[in-house]
Amino acid sequence: MMDAIPFLMFATVCLVLLAGYPVAFSLAGTALLFAGAGSLFGVFDLSLMNALPSRLFGVITNQTLIAVPLFVFMGVMLEKSKVAESLLESMARLFGKTRGGLGLSVTVVGMLLAASTGIVGATVVTMGLLSLPTMLRRGYSPALATGTICATGSLGQIIPPSIALVLLGDVLSSAYQQSQIKMGIFSPDTVSVGDLFVGAIIPGLLLVFCYVVYLIIVARVKPDAAPALTDDDLEAMSSNSSLLFSLLPPLLLIVAVLGSILAGAATPTEAASVGAVGAILLAILRRQLSIKTLRAVVRSTTQVTCMVFLILIGASIFSLVFRGFNGEELIHSYFEAMPGGVFTALLIVMLVMFLLGFILDFIEITFVVVPMVAPVLLAMGLDPVWLGIMIAVNLQTSFLTPPFGFALFYLRGVAPPEVATSDIYKGVIPFIIIQLLVLCALAVWPELATWLPDKIYG
Structure with a gap:
């Protein structure tokens, strides 16, 4: 029964989340409920809550x-600076005469925005407003x-x-230290966010390359699905900014x-502050900075930061109670007993995370699932940077x-x-397959x- x-805790929090309750309160509320009930029945030591x-x-x-509020500030400020508009227009003029050129333009601009803002929602909404009507037309x-x-x-x-990657780096750093202690190794080494940043560069570029190849193939096989722009379309685009002027500031x-x-030269947190200042300078350069804009950026940054830290607090309470019920040791024993060892354990974890992605957000999975399984997988000998990128x-x-x-x-x-x-659902299926x-x-x-991390830091 104890096992x-x-x-049951994990299943309960998933059900509460599906019911639509806020993530932070779902995690903390479920944990405190189980802790209170467990202490009443003598199966949970309430002194752990100290x-x-x-x-x-x-x-x-x-x-x-x-780094979280700084990167969020940088991303929102760049969104308000209308960087995406000039980038999309310049790229459309560059690739427009090629079949599938608009799709290639969206992919390249998406990559550049990802490397300068890192905010998925802002990028999707911006490109949806700017490029989707043109593509359909x-x-x-x-x-x-x-x-x-x-x-x-x-x-x-x-x-x-x-x-x-910032959030994942913090969770994995804690998991790595736990795995070291579990193996009897007392080392000051941790998994830094910088390691994950460097490790993600090649997989990220590989993903972009695969998207480009897919779009080229579709344009060749089904020309009607991705036609080229006409000369009239290209002439209709304003040419107020050159490709160099559009590309140089974000680059x-x-x-x-x-x-x-x-x-x-800088830690990710210090680099984030450089990015925030750089985004302000870019907004000034593009004459998009005003008190109204700054107020909107600060408000949005505060909302996202409060959400992240509230979820972190809820996740900390949940993980403490989960460990109080010996959940981590239970997972470790199950993984070690599996046929196929670490390969099977990793396969099951990846499969569970993929399936949970259908119903849960990445933040919820990062703060609920990763702290449960990462210490066990790292104790089984997996490379922390590789596991983080996976x-x-x-x-x-x-x-x-x-x-x-x-x-x-x-x-x-x-x-x-x-x-x-x-x-929309049909359109994302090929890209999900590419990601897998x-x-x-x-x-x-x-x-x-x-x-790349070994070359730079090794």
């Missing part, structure tokens, strides 16, 4: 997590157009500076943020998988009425995630 309690104040204080004073298949926008908009999940910002991390690519699919894929909701909210929801193929490639060739 079933941790799994550790809660220090855990919550550790969350609030975590230096790594300061030029005869693009609704499924292909919507699928391309959703998939490229979700690149901010894996391409640094990704907020998801300089990307180099300043990622370059400082790669060169070892989880990040897997969680990226949660933005695209129906029925609760957030990218689908974002695009549905701004798509024209003539675009059916079924078109990249995940398989990472599993077969771990060097895709570990080679």
Whole structure:
């Protein structure tokens, strides 16, 4: 009976989340309910809750997590600066005469926005408003157009500076220390967010390359689904800014943020502050900065930051109670008893995360599932950077998988009425398959995630 309690806790919190209750309160409320009931029946030591104040204080004073509001501020400020508009227009002029050129433009701009903003919702909404009407007007298949926008908009999940990698890095760092203690090793080493940023570069570029190849193939096989722009279309586009002027500012910002991390000149948190200042300067350069804009950016940053930290607090309470019911030891014993060892354990974890992505957000999976399984998997000898990138690519699919894929909701909210929801669902399926193929490639060739960190930091 005792062995079933941790799994009952997990199932209960999933049901509460599906009922529509806020994530932070669902995690904390479920944990406190089980802790209270467990103490009444003598199966939970309530004195464990004495550790809660220090855990919550550790969350609030975590230096790594300061990067979250800074990166959010940078992303929202860039969104308000209308960087995407000039980028999309310039790329459309560059690729427009090629079949599938608009799709390629959206993919390239999505990659650049992911590397400069890292906010999936803002990217999907912006490109949905700017490029979807044009793609549909030029005869693009609704499924292909919507699928391309959703998939490229979700690149901010894996391409640094990704907020998801910041959160995952903090969770994995704690899990790595626990795994070291479990193996009797007392080492000050941790998994840094910088390691994950560097490790995600090659998989992120590989994902972009696969999207481009898919769009080229579709344009060749089904020319009517992705036609080229006509000369009249290209002439109708304003040419107020050159390609160089459109590309140079965001590229300089990307180099300043990622370059400082790669060169070892700044931590991710320090680089995030550079990015925030750079975004303000870019807004000034584009004459988009005003008190009204700054107020909107600060309000949005505060809302996202409060949401993340509330979820972190709820997750800390949940994980403490989960460990109080010996949930971690139970998972460890199950994984060790599985035939196939670490391969089977990793396969099951990846499969569970993929399936949970149909109903839960990546933040919920990161703070609920990863702390349960990561210490066990790391104790079984897996490379922490490789495991982190595997989880990040897997969680990226949660933005695209129906029925609760957030990218689908974002695009549905701004798509024209003539675009059916079924078109959006059909459009993302090939891109989900591509993401799973990249995940398989990472599993077969771990060097895709570990080679660059080893070269830079090894």
